[in-house]
Amino acid sequence: MMSGLKDKVVIVTGGSSGIGRAAALDFAELGAKVIVTARRAAALEEAASIHPNITALVADVASPEDAERTVGKAIETWGRLDVLVNNAGAGAILPLAEVTAERIASIFAVNVIGPSLLAAAALPHLIATKGAIVNISSTFGHKPGAGLSHYAASKAALEHLTRCWALELAPHGIRVNAVAAGPTESGALTGMMGLSPEQAAAIKAQEREQIPLKRRGNPEEVARWIVQLAEPASAWVTGQVLAVDGGLGLT
Incomplete structure (x- = not known):
């Protein structure tokens, strides 16, 4: 059992469900104090109720004001x-013929601008603790996918931000890494991607066939690597993008 996170303070965005919720619980069980953020109050409060070390804060990562408010709550x-775990994400199956400026901007607001503003707001406090940032990317941050161009581009941007921030912040003792998660059983297809249950079921079947290990992941299987990268025992790891995707990125 890791113990280096006891009494550490952690922010997990998108913490009301899926990978974010699983990571928050793992941090809390290791003794960390965790703030989870999301836009839906009911789901967020339910997630916070699973452990006394988890506190809920309704916040939108696409809102510049909420970045300062989220960090301020922790302090x-x-x-x-x-x-800081930048887990909240936005996406869409968006063919090029259907793109609009608004839809592109909404994806980048959550996947690129939001994490950037949160990291900037957190920076003075992470310098003080020689802390860590873990960004949550996707297999499609480095693997092309038809109809996923702008989602994939936003995750590719997040992966490169990870590498650039790692270099920039290393003199301050801050480590920056990312986990590139493959398809997980998190409700993202019907939620974030906006698909019908029938469409989601069809895509899940396709993914299971394409993934070398022949199954989708569970949020807990991704969360453990988020926690590992944040753990002080990983003090010599920075600027890395760890794929946790059942081998999907190899296909």
């Missing part, structure tokens, strides 16, 4: 910040 409550 106001516990006086420090050790780990």
Whole structure:
């Protein structure tokens, strides 16, 4: 059992479900104090109820004001910040013929601008604790997918931000890594991607065939690597993008 996270303070965006919720629980069970953010209050409160170390904050990562408010909540409550997990994501199956400026902007607001503003707001406090940032990317941040161009491009941007921030922040002792998650059983297809249950079922069947290990992942299988990268025992790892995707990125 890892113990280096005891009494550390962690922010997990998109923490009301899926990978974010699983990561928040893992951090909390290791003794960390965790703030989870999301836009839906009911789901967020339910997620926070699973462990006494988890606190909920309704916030939208696409809102510049909420970046400062989220970091401020951590400092106001516990006086420090050790780990920022940029997990909240937005996406769409969006063929080129259907793109609009608004739809592109909405994806990048959550996947690129939001993490950037949160990291900037967190920076003075992460410098003080020599903390860590873990960005959550996707297999499609480095693997092309038809109809996923702008989602994939936003995740590719997040992966390159990870590498650039790792270089920039290394002199401050801050580590920056990313987890590139493959398809997981998190409800993203019917939620974030906006598909019908029938469409989602068809895509899941296709994914299972394409993934070398022949199954989709569980949020817990991704969360453990988020926690591992944030753990002080990983102090010599920075600028890395770890694929946790059953081998999908190899196909």
